[in-house]
Amino acid sequence: MDYEAVIGLEIHAQLLTDSKAFCSCTTRFGAEPNSNTCPICLGMPGVLPVLNRKALEFTVKMALACNCRINEFNRFARKNYYYPDLPKNYQISQYELPISENGFVEIETSQGKRRIGLTRIHMEEDAGKLIHDETKPVSYVDLNRTGVPLIEIVSEPDIRSPEEAGAFLRELRAVLVYLGICDGNMEEGSFRCDANVSVRPKGEQALGIKTELKNMNSFRFVERGLQFEIDRQIELLKAGERIVQETRLFDSATGTTASMRSKEYAHDYRYFPDPDLLPIRVEPALVERLRSELPELPTEKKLRFVNEFGIPAYDAGVLTASRELALYFEETVKLFPKPKMVSNWIMTELMRRLKGEEHGIDSCPISAEQLAALLRLVDEGSISGKIAKTVFDEMFDTGKDSSAIIEEKGLVQISDQGELVEIARKVLEDNPSEVEKYLEGKTKLMGFFVGQVMKVTQGKANPAMVNQILMEELKKR
Amino acid sequence: MKITTEQVEYVALLGRLALTSEEKKKYSAQLDDILKYMDMLAEVPTDDVEPMAGPVKLFTPLREDKVEPSLSVEDALRNAPAVAGSSFRVPKVIE
Secondary structure (H helix, E strand, O other): OOOEEEEEEEEEEEEEEOOOOOOEEEEEOOOOOOOOOOOOOOOOOOOOOOEEEHHHHHHHHHHHHOEEEEEEEEEOOEEEEEOOOOOOOEEEEEEOOOOOEEEEEEEEOOOOOEEEEEEEEEEEOOOOOEOOOOOEEEEEEEEOOOOOOEEEEEOOOOEEEEEHHHHHHHHHHHHHHOOOOOOOOOOOOOEEEEEEEEEEEOOOOOOOOOEEEEOOOOOOHHHHHHHHHHHHHHHHHHHHOOOOOOOEEEEEOOOOOEOOOOOOOOOOOEEOOOOOOOEEOOOHHHHHHHHOOOOOHHHHEEEEEHHOOOOOHHHHHHOOHHHHHHHHHHHHHOOOOHHHHHHHHHHHHHHHHHHHOOOOOOOOOOOOOEEEEEEEHHHOOOOHHHHHHHHHHHHHHHOOHHHHHHHHHHOOOOHHHHHHHHHHHHHHHHHHHHHHHHHHHHHHHHHHHHHHHHHHHOOOOOOHHHHHHHHHHHHOO | OOOHHHHHHHHHHHHOOOOHHHHHHHHHHHHHHHHHHHHHHHHHOOOOOOOOOOOOOOOOOOOOOOOOOOOOOOHOOOOOOEEHHHHHHEEEEEO
16 A cells, blocks of 8 residues: 655744843843843743734744735733743743734745645744753753744645655745844754654545654754654554654654653643733734835745846756855856856855855855956956866965966966967877877877876866867878 | 543643642532533624634733843842752753
């Protein structure tokens, strides 16, 4: 029997506000434990939370970017649970009447375009951090992160494969980063993903029993964790066994998932409206203002790159994966208007040095101006493409201009007709037997002669001219 | 009765309340009254009524995104029954 997977994702994104969601403590990461706390985020009696305007506006922006309906009237709820990462014993979240519902995101996979529905995007507060002692039966609590504003994005169970899950996550992350409302750092946990996974026989409508997957802190781990869990569930069903509804943790060291045994009892959050917070009104005028402030989003930008610059959709997808990279590309093209050549250089040489998409272009030591200048030298024939790559590496390492490096190392391309003719003649004289064979019809030896000229000139000879000159010189013999 | 003793025990467990058997009986009766009262509300036809976000026509005020000084770590930890360094110390919460 064939099985299909049914996956729904819950994404938590930390909002890039300066202060926390309901108090004025800083959200800065990496401070001494509990140094960014106050009576409100410590959950002391008698305090009142007051919502951060920016957190509200950021949430509305994301909701609009994901085609959600904004609920003009919405409210906060208490999600009750006992776990020392939140000192109040509840998390301020939204349950009934969230700020936005019914959105969608379009993704592209090897199977083509698909639309993934969003159930809701709502506001909530982050919890603190626990460190469990390896040897003693104690845990240590740091409440610095407590109260940092989060949005939770809940997808419909529309995802059918780990690949789709990855594409969906990358798209959401790109939108968040484009909007400038989340830094999207999965390793540091400012962008986190939990998954609900079940399998069912193909064609079946009813959903199977699901498990919840946690602890997948990179795109690759999400894909690997999901694949493992899908295979595990299918094997269980094939063996006639039952799937237990539970929370499982992904272990990146082994690539497997294991049941999370927690002392917490069954999830029963007993949500109710938070009496400390009045309902929220998102006025239509605010929604319209925020809508007008939305930047060009990744999908639109990608389409424009294809139409405006005539580059392939694949290139456009890679270049628009981050807003900064897209900006870098556009700036370079403005100075050196050969988009495909720019795109090739960014996607091969530059990405190689930046080691893939997860390292930001903002750490790139080569400015758009410097890259454009280098490409212009290649285009004018001052240096060969091969030498340009050496120069590029040097630029990346030192931050120097291409012209300075070329001058320093004497790398200017030899395009002097007289000089090249002389070198070509010398090469032919030094290799009489190869010349003879060439004249007898072994024209493949052309490569050998070109190689010899390059060797003599240390790769600096203009390759097009070398070919032309060698051809003419050989004809004379 | 609209509520069983087991349900009262479950709610007490979730609320971390240790109830004596007399208390369980007493609260069962009280909760039963509350639920019966709620049933009266359920009789009101609400099909055409928009869900209400709150009972008063007031909405939550907003504050500007401005950082103010936090408590000192010493003050933050002052009420804690147990401390380790700058952290609260609690019984281990995972196995």
